[in-house]
Amino acid sequence: MESTTIIYIVLAVLISVIIAFFQYFYKVKKTPKVHILLFSLKALSLFLIGLLLINPKITTIETENIKPVLSVLVDNSLSTQFFKEEKKVQELVSKIKNNQELQDKFDVEYFSFGNNIQVLDSLSFKETQTDISKAINAVNELNEDKKAATILITDGNQTQGNDYEFLSAKNKTYPVVIGDTIQYQDIQISQLNVNKYSYIKNKFPVETLLYYEGKETVNTTFSIVRNGNRVFSKKLRFSPENPVQTVTANLVSNTKGIHYYTASVSNIKNEKNTKNNYKSFSVEVLDEQTNVLLLSSFLHPDLGALKKAIESNKQRKVDIALIQDRNIDLDAYQFFVLYQPNSYFKSTLEKIQSNFLLISGTKTDWNFLNSQNLGIQKRAINQEEEYIAVYNPDFLTFYQEDIGFDQLPPLKDKFGEVQIKKESQSLLYQKYAGIETTQPLLSTFEGNDKKYALLFGEGVWKWRAASYLKEKNFESFDTFVGNLVQYLASTKKRRRLDVKAQRLYAANEPITISAFYVDKNYQFDSRASLELTVTNLETKDKKSIPFSLFNNSYQVSVEGLASGEYSYTVTVKDQNISSSGRFNIEKYQIEEQFTNANFKKLEKLASKTNGTVAYVDKVDDLLKNIYNDASFYTTQKSITKKQSLVDWKWLLLLIIILLSIEWFVRKYYGKI
Known part of the structure; x- marks a missing residue:
């Protein structure tokens, strides 16, 4: 207690005595014996009131006994049921609970584990996965600052998680092996x-x-x-x-x-x-075969180079045709490459409903192209110019790495300024006469549900040849052309409802399906109400379950489905939006793949943590060894507690009692 507080207490004693003295003894000619009682009551009650006002801190030291912790981990997975060891496990847990010596020496905690670890309530032996490493790590973290040991009741067969054999656990682990230990073929x-x-x-x-x-x-x-x-x-x-x-x-x-x-x-x-x-x-x-038509008004080496580059992807087939051929069935193609168009291409451009790549050159009719509302205008003059490609690292339409474009041979086109009238992105810029410009060499356009690209220059066959000379293969050039064609040929639109589900689930495995739904501005919409309908394709039984909102997605978990093939549909309430799919539940149980207990790995775990492994019939010896282990002992911890006197409610009650007694005594003797 601080010296200042002691001085205040002494002053409180003096003041209480002085006040009581003046009330019952000062200038009193005759002092009855009852005044001594009243003086004592008054002085004591006033002192206690002063003590409450001073509110000194009372320091007490308490000693606490801390027992070591014994964590009992019980395998609650299907493999225990498969080995027909449920009864033995239940009896083993009861034996530990009824061992009074262990209960006296340890704070015993009980947990069950399978997919996850949880406090042991009851054992169902229906967990579809076993994660032993997660269970051991969980109890080690829980008892990180305590003396602890772990009894692990399991067959040692793990189906998910890190390999528990290599865990660096500081606490002793005592595996109890359940299941058949005989090695079968x-x-x-x-x-x-x-x-x-x-x-x-x-x-x-x-x-x-x-x-x-x-x-x-x-x-x-x-x-x-x-x-x-x-x-x-x-x-x-x-x-x-x-x-x-x-x-x-x-x-x-x-x-x-x-x-x-x-x-x-x-x-x-x-x-x-x-x-x-x-x-x-x-x-x-997937059936993504794309038929490509390479259309030109004359033959050129570029046509062969483009055909080989595009067909390097086996899902694409390229036909070369001249615009003069009137028997071309445009409906048979999903993508077009228009090579150096002129006025003969007018009807073709009007008929094409899909996306295309347009390549210009020295024979391109720019007066015709300028009238086609393609979003570009070129003031071309009758003079040829060579353009070197300059890579634009800020191109965002699709990913394309720099394959050394500035080292490739220049492309030829008519000289003139290009003006872009529509929103576009340029992958390559022009460099001519040694000057880098922001004039486009390869640009992409997107709008009105159509995508197209313009390459301002002929001579890409030289690019393919140069790529081969440099790398001894055509891969980098063909990949570049493939990326461009893949972007242009894709007609997929962004969907507002995106559903993720596996196509194959093991028996009794939790079936979780997630969905991502956006509004018309393609922003996540948390206000929607989604529902999943699952149909068994054999029995036609249906099951409908609403989705729950989880962070920035919707999720639903389906349980109790028998093995078989199912279709599912996810619908958005009050919206004409849905997504369907199929999945299969197989009969295979991952927990039934084991023929015997993995006692070798459990022995290694015990040896690494300085524990010992035991079999069910030797559990009594194991429990006795754990009890007799001198490294597990109770420690004492001194705890210093400070308490304010104001918190002592009985002190206030004592003051009231003292003042009440004083009042009644004075009333009895007629002092009031």
């Missing part, structure tokens, strides 16, 4: 890699990693099936010396749409678990 598809998309009539690779566990040499067959038809098959031989094989199958996609496949490996002798012998996958086949 087993062959499984451990991994399957495939691109989600393919183009029609293109081959797409399927890479499958197969793993064998056993002591004998076995023969098996790997196959891929679609709609009941085998599309790939290969005989394989496995042995203890050759337990891993990778099979690559090149499949052909002949029809547009989403196709579902099942990869499987035939059963081997004495195989206990066959559910890991197959795995399903899906591929969406």
Whole structure:
């Protein structure tokens, strides 16, 4: 207590005594004995009032016993149910709870884990994934500043998350192994890699990693099936010396749409678990074949160079035609390249409804082009000029890196100033006579649902040849032309409703579908009401669920769907906007792929954390060892607490009682 406070308390005592003395003894000729009582009551009550006004801080020291923490992590996944270990796990948890020695020595915490970790309430053994590393990290962070240990009750088989074998945990971990520890012969598809998309009539690779566990040499067959038809098959031989094989199958996609496949490996002798012998996958086949017409009034080397560059993408087919040919079916083409147009192109430009690329040159009729409302005017004179390309890094229409445009041969065109009348973006500017300008060499235009580009110069065949001389291939030039054609040929418009869903879900896996909805200004609209309708294509059963707003998107989670094929539709209430798709729920359970407990990894985890591993029948010994471990002990912590005297409510009550007694005594003796 501070010295100033002590002085105030002494003054409070003196003032209280002086006031009481003056009231009951000063100038009193005869002092009854009752005055001594009244003096004491008055002095004490006044002192207590003064003490409350001074409000000194009372310091107390308390000692707190801190027990070490024992975290019990229980595997709540389907694999426990698959191994038929539910009863043993329940009994094991009860045994720990009823162990009074552990309860006295530790603060015992109980958690269950699967996809996530949570405080143990009840065990359902229905979690569809197992993340052991997340569970261990969570309790380690929770007890970071405490002496702690962890009992891990699991089969050791993890389906997601970081490998727990390599965790750097400071707390001792004691795994209790559940499940079958006997090693059975087993062959499984451990991994399957495939691109989600393919183009029609293109081959797409399927890479499958197969793993064998056993002591004998076995023969098996790997196959891929679609709609009941085998599309790939290969005989394989496995042995203890050759337990891993990778099979690559090149499949052909002949029809547009989403196709579902099942990869499987035939059963081997004495195989206990066959559910890991197959795995399903899906591929969406896209039909984006683009027919391109390269139209000119005369033959030129540029035509061949452009044809080869555009057809480097196998989804594009180019035909070259002369404008004089009146039998051209324009409706058969989705994209046009107009090479050095003249007045003969007038009817063609009027008929073309799709996007196009226009290339000018020394034979271009600029009087004709200036009258076509293309957004450009060129005051061309009858004089040729060579233009070197200058790359514009601020071009934003689509991504195109600089392939060394300024090192390419110059293009030729008629000399003249170009005036742009419409909004445009220039990828390349002109450089002539050694002077860089902001005159366009390649510009793109977009408006009124049409996109087109203008290249002011002939001689791109020289660009392709120069690209080959520099890099020994045509890739950079062909990619440049491909990017330009891809942007111009694309007719896709931005959709106001964008839905994201997987095409394939494992059985009992949470099905989450998200949607992004924008208003007419393409700004996210949080006011909308979205609904998902899911239909089983076999039973025709329907299920409708509203979306919930989550940050800047809408999300919905669907549960309880049986395996099979489903279609879905997302609709926006009071708007004629919807989006549809399909997904498949396979019968494969990822938690059922294991034949036995992974006791080897659990032993490594225990060894790394200075713990010990135990099996269910040896749990009593494990619990005894944990109890007898001297590194877990109760610590004492001194806590200094400061409390204001004002907080002592009983002191106020005592003052009221003292003043009341004084009043009644004075009233009784007629002093009032």
